[in-house]
Amino acid sequence: MVRSFHLARFELRRYLAHRSDLAFGIALPVVLFSLMVVALGSDAKFRGVMHVADLDGGSLANQVLERVENADGVTVRRYTQDELADALERTAVSTGFVIPPGFSASVESGAPASIVVKSRGSGGDEGRFVTGIVQGALRAAASEIELRRVAGVLAGDPANDARLDEAVRQALAGARTRPPVTVVTESMRLREASQLDRLLAGIVVMFLLFSGTLGARALIEERRTGTLERLMTTRLSAGELFAGKLLAGIGRVVLQSFVLLGLAFAVLGTAGPVVFLQCLVLAIVVAAAVTSIGLVIAAVARTEEQAAFSAVVLTMFMSVFGGTFLPTSGTGWLDVLARFTLNKYATDAFVGLFGEAATLADQSAELVILGAVAILGLAAARMMFRVSSSAV
């Protein structure tokens, strides 16, 4: 197995030595991403925005919003209830706040009240950040209310220190056990991301698929030049050779993923390092799947031209019907076709992670399908793999 790792490392060095492969695999997507961002626009900077529907309009609600607006890095954008629901539905907003009617009056009368947070998945880094700011503003407002109530209780007898101490103690104990204001989070698992999210995910997957499948051409070139056959006259077993080629393919695609995802995240701006790491884990599974498809092509094709043709046709078919450019509808024959493409599952999983703030666990169905493609593809390629293409 050590030889497999050494072979994989050597293959990666060869990949890095091929300028044309690097240009196609990394430089081209960088250019494409740039064009897309220019064409579609994006929020490249982190912005903490409190998207809020203030249905109360009372003094306390205004006080909380004012405090949030005064916090560094956060602005308040006001919506009607329907506008906020629509923005959440369209994924224009990942976290929205609803201040219910009667909120201020309820708190001022001593009854508990809540601000409702509606988020897509975890709400993303921005959502968590803004929620924290809102909670801080609420706590400060609640403290003032309690103090005002205590002051009101003592207004008729300001000199009685013992009563003052007792009133403050009771008020604080009550606030601890029954906070006057709370934040209630409602997580929304919506399945639609923005057009840019989907396009970026689709383009990433398309290039990974291109790289994985075009790797088949390199393998056939090795067969043609005789290096593959020469390797088989060393101590390297066929299994080690195959494992090394697979590892090299995964390594190459993961390397490419790192660059492409980094770029995608820079464009999207809001996702954090945890989401990036989850995307990289997903990229390894996708890499295994696309590499195994590449090995199947290498096993079936006889010439480099056949391999290149197969890779391009397969990648374009999967990209077009797998929802890279337009989301599949969920019904009809196009959706049936999409189910036979690797792109659908890979793109959906990537969109879920960085477009909908979902976790890897949420993408388990897609991961299982991609893993199955990798295993079945490898098994098929291993069975059909030939070291020599000629009978001379």
Next chain:
Amino acid sequence: METYLEAEGLTKYFDGVAAVEDVSFVIRRKEIFGLLGPNGAGKTTTIRMLSTVLAPDAGDVCVGGHSVIREGDEVRKRIGICPQELALYPELSAVDNLVFFGRMAGLSGHEAKARARAVLVGVGLEARGSEVVKKYSGGMQRRVNIGIALMNRPELLFLDEPTVGIDPQSRNHIFETVLALRAEGTTVLYTTHYMEEADRLCDRIGVMDRGRIVAVGTPAELKRQVGDPDRTTLEEVFLHLTGRSLRD
């Protein structure tokens, strides 16, 4: 002399057509054995079977006491292959190529680097080993191709037309390398289309035609089958044995 390689009844079919049929011969330890034949005679297929790349449909080969069919890994420990094509990675340096194939042959990283340095000296490329191979001349690339085959200190070296398309200086260097290897105890199987080359280098020669061995002997013995060995050339023997009709 001790037999090092013994092929017995080797047969290989492709799509029902016999590429090699019932081929039997021996190669003795420390000899240079020439395998000659016109294009399509079955030389390369034979070498593929001798080197464990192709499994024979019938027959077996014993290399250093090990069967290529049952003990392929033991055979691969003992052999080095220099194929007809430049089977190397031109975008990488000669050192990288040598070290890589050395590692694949079972050497440790340290051993492979040390052996690569020695091999580079042996093939006359010690001064330019760190340059990428694609910048080399044809002759230098051929020498790297041979060097790769020497990385595991093979007991049996297969050289499949190692001098095609190179200048006389590089060819002469290859001859000297092959003779030096024999003097060190390496057994060599050498194929070529240059008859004077075979005459100069080979201790014994096997002539193949249409998938079969049609003659085996020393150059002098083969010449004697046609005429006066002092006046007959190996090319005349070759044409006598394989005919003058053109081959595909």
